[in-house]
Amino acid sequence: MNSLARGWRVQRRVIGALMIRELVTRFGRENIGFLWIMVEPLLFAGLVGIIWRFMKGPEEHGISIVAFIASGYIPLTFFRNAVQRSVRIFTANGSLMYHRQIKVVDFVFVRLLIEMIGGMMAFVFIGAVLIALNEFPVPADIGALIAGWFIYALFTLSLCLILAPLSEVSETIEKFMPVTTYVMIPFSGAFTMMAWLTPAAQKFMYYSPFVHGMELMRYGIFGARVNAQWDIGVTLGASMVCSLIGLAMCRSVRRKLVIE
């Protein structure tokens, strides 16, 4: 028990140090510094929301289109950034493997955490601005919104745990990553609700772990005005399976890692 507590302390120290290091190397200490992490999701969500607003009018299925697009794009950019950032993450951080208390899984975890914090900050920021402009509802169930976000993030983490070691052993994976994250957009639940789909499509989409997190977030924002349907069991189950596979892969790749 004692050694477990000590391990936990070391782990927390390492995660904290790695986060600060990552923020300093990526954003520096100039101008707005680490606030940059929320700029990209903010721009994506804001600009795409505005474009759709002019293309399709203010509302779709009875809800604000800007709010709908913004709430879909922020999780999506979070996912795409997290995946992109986990490519060759072990090699990129090789010089840190000189310190035995740092484990390869820490790198994946830290980068995901940073993307996640950036996404959450962007969510809060854009929500506040849009609420002030009357384009975004005051969240109906903030607990559901947060739960949905965390479930979505959990599945993203479990995928990154597989992709990070995979990208170390296979260069082809790296080349297929951008197109894969693009092709998966329709299956992410970002731009549609389950209830708007045909029954056949619904059956299929039920197996996409992203959709359930997304639906839960939508319910948290719009409440009863959308007919959200989710089964978090699918996402939690998929996350568990992917995490187990991913952790085993991280362990095996770490053993073979060549460090300069």
Add this chain to the structure above:
Amino acid sequence: MIHCEQLTKSYPMGSGRKQVLKGLDLEIRPGEHIGFLGRNGAGKTTLIKLIGGVEMPTAGKIKRNMTVSWPLGFGGGFQGSLTGYDNARFIARIYGHAYREIRDFVEDFTELGAQLKMPVKTYSSGMRARLAFALSLAIEFDCYLIDEIIMVGDANFHQKCHYELFEKRGDRALVLASHSPDLIREFCDRALVLHQGYGTIYSDVNEALQVYAAL
């Protein structure tokens, strides 16, 4: 105490594998100074990386019952794009030490002055050596792993290392990989000669140096 049992390490090379270590046993006792001798590519750095836990052995086991420094060498341990101070902050954080103490020691030991505010990638190898030694001395380990780098310093650096490492911390274990017979003769109690994947340990350092010279 550090026990290495039947260590093997191979790297992928073309379609086959290059066997660097082919089953090596080694024991490092508290306070003893071991020199690693071997020609270029004999596996000195590889063995130090395995002992330091930077890379994992292909087969075999390493048991560490004392704290072991990270390998002090030409690469690794630092983030080149960060300044000397930022690296010191990072090391202080992950080892759970007060940054202020580490900083004071680093400033005093390295004598790098304002250069500590520059990214480490702008440092010469001598300056890197100073920083690496300063940080690991400030953390305090039971065993220090030193890969060649002690050679690059100037006379002033050698003198400081001599005092901090061999006098003040004479009770610590030390692994020293070097091509310098003088250094090994002066500081080591035992020596390991690495050749063709196998290691032979000599408790008479002069004998080891003769074997090494004849390779």
